[in-house]
Amino acid sequence: MIPKYSVKRPYTVLVAVVLVIVLGVVSLTRMTTDLLPAMNLPYVIVVTTDVGASPEEVEKDVTSSIEAAMATTSNINNVSSMSYDNYSMVILEYEQSTNMDSAMIEIQQQLDQLTGQFPDSAGSPIIMQIDPDMMPVMIASADVDGMDQAEVSDYVDNELLPLLESIEGVASVMATGVLDTDLQVTMNQEKIDALNEQILSKIDAQFTDAQAELDKASSQIDSGKKKLSDGEKEMGSQLGAGENEIINNKIQLFNTEADLTTQLSDLQKSQSSMDGAIKSLQSAYDGATQLQSAIDGLQKAKDGVSQAKSGAKQLYQAHDGVMAILTAKNPMTGADMTVEEALAAAVQYGQMTQEQANQLKTVISTLQADPKMLEAYKNAASESDFVAYMESTAIAQINAQAGTSYTSESDIASQIVTLQYKLDDINVMLMSQASSFADAGVTLTSYKDIPAAISKLSESKTQIAAGIATIESAQTQVADGKTSLDDALVTLNESQISGIMEMSKGYADLAVAANKIEEGQSQLDDAKEQAKDSADLNTILTMDTLKNLLTAQNFSMPAGYVTEGNEQYLVRVGDEVTSKADLENLVLMDLGMDGIEPVRLLDVADIEYIDNSGDSYSKVNGNAAVMLSIEKQTGYSTGDVTDRLLEKFDSLEKENTALHLSVLMNQGIYIDMIVKSVVENMIVGAILAIIVLLLFLKDMKPTLVIACSIPLSVVFAVVLMYFTHITLNIISLSGLALGIGMLVDNSIVVIENIYRLRGEGYSIRKAAVEGASQVTGAIIASTLTTICVFAPIIFTEGITRQLFVDIALTIAFTLAASLLVALTFVPMMAAGLLKNTKEIRHNLFDKVKDFYGKILAVCLRFKPIVFIAVIVLLGTSVVAAFSRGYSFMDMNMETNQISATISAKEDQTLTFGELTEMADEVVEKAMTIDGIETIGAMAGGSTLSMMGSSSTDSISMYMILDEESEVSSADVIEQLDELTKDMDCEVTTDTSASDMTSLMGSGLTINVKGNNLDKLQELAGEVAKVVENTEGTVDVDDGLANTTPSFTISVDKEKAAKYGMTVAQVFQLVYGEMASSTSATTISTDANDYQVYVQSEEQSDVTLADIKNLTFTYTDREGNETEVALSDIAQFEEGYTLGTINRDAQTRYISVTAGVDDDHNVSLLSNEIQKELDKINLPEGYSIEMAGEDEMIADAMNQLYLMLLLAVIFIYLVMVAQFQSLLSPFIIMFTIPLAFTGGLFALYFTGNEVSVVAMIGFVMLAGIIVNNGIVMVDFINQLRRGGMEKKDAIIESGKTRLRPILMTALTTILSMSTMAVGLGEGSEMMQPMAIVTVGGLLYGTLLTLIVVPCIYDAFNRNKSMVEEDL
16 A cells, blocks of 8 residues: 555655655754763762761761661662761662652652751751763863962862853863862960950959958958957956966865876776786686587597497408308309308308307398498408498598588597697696786686686785775865865956956957958959959850851841832941951950950951862873863753863963863763764665675666665654654664664565566566565564564663663664655655666576575485584583673773873872872873873862762873874873882773763672671671682772771760769860861952851860860869869770761671773672672671672663563564464574574674673564564465475575575675674774674574574475465
8 A cells, every 4th residue: 555655656755755854854963962871860869967977976867867767768779878977978779760850859858857856967968869960071171371279270260160151051060179268267375365464454453442442441450459459468467366376276186186086097997907807817718628628529539430440440350251151142042041041051061160150140240230331341342441431430420419520530630639739829828928917926827727816816806996995085075175166266257257248349349340351352352353254365255256256247238128218228237358357357346444455356366368289189281270070961962062162162262372271081072983983884884785785686776776765764763763852872873773784674675576576577667566565564574573672671670771772762763764665765766767677697696596405405304413503503602602701881982081090009098298299200201101192180089979079099180192193092001001110109090981880880899788897897808808819800999998097085984973074075075175167257359259267276286195185174062173184084095997887778788899800701700709708607687799780780681681581472473473373483483592693602702791782682683583584484385385395395485585585684784794893983882782683693594594494394294285275
């Protein structure tokens, strides 16, 4: 229907062609160009600052709360985090189908609920969605002749950045190496002390008059006291005479009383001593008698033990005879004999006399009386054993009776000796005390003299009692005399008391006045001290107060509008500081004291300009410069944005000849390079395909028709790409290049059929219509089989789908366009160009067909050999290709841009100053290499820094090669390595086309998961050793290098409690000493904005020694204050702690990473390392997981395996619908593994690995190769339906379809050959796919011509298909 319409209305087709071309041109000009397809990455980063917090504190206070909240959001796939010093980063991974706008809203709602749970030091969380557009599209440098770093920084900030950010498509421009100049306010203690002296002197002057009044009143009170003292002396002299007489008499009585008291005391002491002596002697006598009794008892017991031992010896002398009697048996019966029977028998047989028998009986009776003794007797091996038993038995009886624990006779003897010693000690003691009792007539030689001594001492005690009674009577008489004298003294004192009362009243009045003066003096002192305290700048002018004052004084804000008449006035309050001089003269406070001027900032602090030159480095060709990292807006073409930037650079350099803008990295170059390479490959491929057609057809007209169909189909596909929002990138353009070889297949089939019918005599119009109509169904089916291999991509997910959906759609569009062109444009063109045809002979090809026919006939006879051969080849190819391992895709394309990183060598550290010196030396050496045009170097790491921060532990260097130079990147790198090999730094180079490898992962990553950081570090060290010992790994990082020095203060809570301190108070003490300078306000001038930072003089250079020497004030209960050293209540420990704490699914982990050298494959190494890791004995709750590139490859491969399986199923179903048979499609499906054999061998022999890109080639092969099988089987069935025998039909079909099969295969192969051999820059990325396709088609096409006929012959019976049709 469609071909007929096209032939009848050619101008309609031409109009459609023109319309497609116009739309194609417009679409092509409007399509955006990028390196890779637009990817929607379902990742969100939540960044939260926590100033002053360590990674562990950040994890506990911030990260864990955010993780728990984010884990409940919709469609969340994984939550991971990194806790650093001062901030937290939580990474959220969502399902691919997630609406990220809705997810962002939900994230914000969850975070809003958490804000109150964060510590005061934590900031508000910042949410960022990860986008590939966050990568810079260009890195450039700016330097100006005659300007230093500060001047270049001002120029870039104030002039260049606004111009660049105004360019269409530019999202942001980040400058690195800009010097940030700020004002630092440092409180000066000397200035504060000097001002305090002036203030204190003024306060002292104000209190001088009040002090003088108090001193005058105090002098008057002293005069009154002197008068009262003189009167008191006069009255005392009058009363003294009478009182002296009474006192003298009283003294005599006191002396007499004292003598009596002394005598009484002596007698009482003698009486007490006598009582003590009697008691002591009685106690000694009692103890001695007890000892003597114990000695006598022990001696008796010892004698009993000796007797028992002696008796045991006597009993044992008869041991043999006793044992013989006791064990005697009746010789007749063998029964045991009684003692009597045994003794009688012994006497009877003359073994012993009757007397001896009687003695034995006595012994035996004695033993039998005590069964235990008898048993011991029997068991005793010798006399000593039995004696020991008897001894122990006797001692046991003694112990039982006396409650003792003796074990032998010697123990008892020893105890007797001990007791005798004690008794002797008592006698010796009595003899030593005998002299003290001699005055009493007592004689002591032993304890036996004690009763007589006690009797004599009792008599002396009676005499002492009589003397005490006499003295007590005399004391009573003395007491009566003292009473009489006291009465006389009372009468005398009454007169004296009256005078004293008068004196006391005067003293009291003076005391009241003195107290009032003291109170006044105290109040005056307190007021004076309070005034000094309130005016002490050390107290009122703290750092926080100074910050608040600066903020409050540097204030300007509109208060509102006031209308007066017809005019409306804006009321503004305050004015902002605009210069350093204004800041210095800023009034902080007025103390309101005469002679003291208002306090200005200059009076108490030093103000100076500071900058970050100490940690900033940015140079181009050795000159001071600023690096510019430029990002594009989402939706804009990378190529267009970079082109606009380059145009702007040129115009700026023309306007300012001193300005130099050097491009250090330009993604647009890569894109242009790739587009150019792919377009060249497309053109070369199309030309080669046309040449193949011309060689086979040997006629220019049909070749011209097909040649015209190629660009038309491509343009039509471009239109479809534009309206489906597919960008021009390496993936989509590779799809176009691959499609060129396939799109001619449909046109070839149509034009060949038309050409054949024309040769059979059909009119040109009828041949065109009939020729196209006859094959319409076949080419639709073959097109569908190719397109449907990409349909399963909708079932894949992740980066695999986002990367390769463009190539699927592009090929589908190309084939759909080729189908439409083959059914419309080709019949229309054939009807006009093939009016006159001539027969063309193909002698060479005819010989090839005949040879092929003979080969096929032989193979049909030896089918088992053919099957075995192809199966062996398939197995060999699988083993060979997969032995190289897996990879993802080659992102490295050699360009004229080289990047390098300068850092410290492993296990070494470099200060930032040393690192910059090394960088200068490296740049200087690099400039000597021919071919380098520009060298830029800056402080900081990768350009893909999501946070925009730059580190100071590495220098990034970019080298641009001279495009006209013939020196390659590899040559430059080799020379640079040679020049820097002896330097004390690590120089690593890279020529990667872009930073996409940062997103996709590279090398080996092994995550060690668990909770305890110490255990994780230990396990990470073990894993790192395993990786290091594996051949092929380089740059192994155990994840422990990212550590920071730590200084831990461990507070002893008990010691701290004694001084009323808690751990929190110790923290406040230390924090107050360490608190870093913070921005208090901003000064805006005409040229720049300056942040004003405030810090104390002590904080300007705090050291660990300062912290160790910290003290705090302790006030005890009495109010006494003492300074206590922090070291008295705490211990200090220096060490290292992890600089980053990583978590995944709320579980901590440490990543061990390593690179893979050029001679090894990442997946093979992963498998080898995994085997060793399985041997590690992991504690419960810990795990080791492979991640990184290997994990991504495995995920992508699984997706593609699924895609390939579904593609095979779809192909089979399409062919079942076409053939209306289950068997014929099954036969054709055998061509797929044949094609895979060729693709796998192609990868192996070209040195390529099985990559994700190569797997796309295998998927494509599945759809392309079956077309040859369809052509072959379909024609065999047609011949058999015509009545031909099966084998004849097979051979004839092979010979007839040889040419179209070779033509379609060769056109596809040649169109991809340029990409397969890697012609053109940037073809490396898609080269594996082309290699697989070319290799698979070459091998698969040749074996299809042999193996498919053999399979058909094996699976089909030899019967007539004509009869089946009937």
